[in-house]
Amino acid sequence: MVALFISLGAWATESVDVLTDDDAAIYVQIFTLQDKEKIDAAQKLEKKLSDKFLMNEVLYQRYISKTYHTKGAELQKWMEKYYDMPGAERLSKIAQIKKATVRKPVVPHIVTGKEYIETAQSENWTAKTYNEKIQWLKLHDRRPEYSTMVDKVLVKDYIAEKVGQDYVIPTLAVWDNAEEIDLNSLPDEFVLKCNHDSQSVRICRNKKDIDLKEIKSYYAKRLEKNGFWYGREWPYKNVKPRILAEKFMSDDSSDSLYDYKFFCFNGKVKCFKVDFGRFTEHHANYYDAEGRLIKGLGETAYPPVYDAVVHVPSNLQQMVTLAEQLSRGLPFVRVDFYDTVVVGVGIECKLYV
Numbered sequence: 001m002v003a004l005f006i007s008l009g010a011w012a013t014e015s016v017d018v019l020t021d022d023d024a025a026i027y028v029q030i031f032t033l034q035d036k037e038k039i040d041a042a043q044k045l046e047k048k049l050s051d052k053f054l055m056n057e058v059l060y061q062r063y064i065s066k067t068y069h070t071k072g073a074e075l076q077k078w079m080e081k082y083y084d085m086p087g088a089e090r091l092s093k094i095a096q097i098k099k100a101t102v103r104k105p106v107v108p109h110i111v112t113g114k115e116y117i118e119t120a121q122s123e124n125w126t127a128k129t130y131n132e133k134i135q136w137l138k139l140h141d142r143r144p145e146y147s148t149m150v151d152k153v154l155v156k157d158y159i160a161e162k163v164g165q166d167y168v169i170p171t172l173a174v175w176d177n178a179e180e181i182d183l184n185s186l187p188d189e190f191v192l193k194c195n196h197d198s199q200s201v202r203i204c205r206n207k208k209d210i211d212l213k214e215i216k217s218y219y220a221k222r223l224e225k226n227g228f229w230y231g232r233e234w235p236y237k238n239v240k241p242r243i244l245a246e247k248f249m250s251d252d253s254s255d256s257l258y259d260y261k262f263f264c265f266n267g268k269v270k271c272f273k274v275d276f277g278r279f280t281e282h283h284a285n286y287y288d289a290e291g292r293l294i295k296g297l298g299e300t301a302y303p304p305v306y307d308a309v310v311h312v313p314s315n316l317q318q319m320v321t322l323a324e325q326l327s328r329g330l331p332f333v334r335v336d337f338y339d340t341v342v343v344g345v346g347i348e349c350k351l352y353v
Contacts, residue, residue, distance in 0.1 A: 075102055142234060175243045189204060266332075
């Protein structure tokens, strides 16, 4: 059996130190408050900011809210400074309704198909590094199916349609809020996670050891987070936050579950990395599509260990085939597998990594 699931990756693997920790925390609070239409409370927090770097995003969120009465003068001021930023076109339309004269927006040009390939291959393309190209894709590659792919619940239907139901990791339960979590409906071993984020995974090996009150409190807080406002990755904006329980996957022959990540460009696997020691001392090595170690390619956060004994799966070519089926027609996607003796392979796909 081979099990599989897809998402697009909620959080960037690298960050730029632009804001202080205090300012970053305040911005998160502001975005969260405004998302709940608590505009007055958010405005009070603005006074505590020492860096106004993200105020264009704060104001945009406020001006499109359901309860804030945006003035024409506010729209004029925003458009004068941020006419070429995401959201400018929408605020321009709101200004027209309010009969306010604003600067004309510069809308990012969305390219697909032949034009995309020609742009990506052009020597004049300003995006040169991998990270720059990922940022370019966030702005210019906005396919509607991406919002389905980032939802860890809905994406299972997407996977089943692409490669078959046998490749989908079984879902045990789905809950709309934390208070609905029912351990009695679950087996002794299972995995909990949110459908709209990453790093919210809780692995249960024996549900008798679970503190249900703590679990509910933890996931209640996770449901309040929105990956769009945190990482500005647009596919997450309209995902309905939920909690899901999945079948626990294990490898009885090893102390850890190997994680295989395949980097696919225009439907072709160019390399993959293997994460190991995730819960002890995390490292990652990179390999080509034939399973040969690539020295010189690695990460600072999880440095490679070239002499480590890393298991390259016997079903590597099956993984490559599945990854290329799932990435067909996409400029870039990373397809992640969990290889196990017991249940086969689990797969997850990410865009912005």
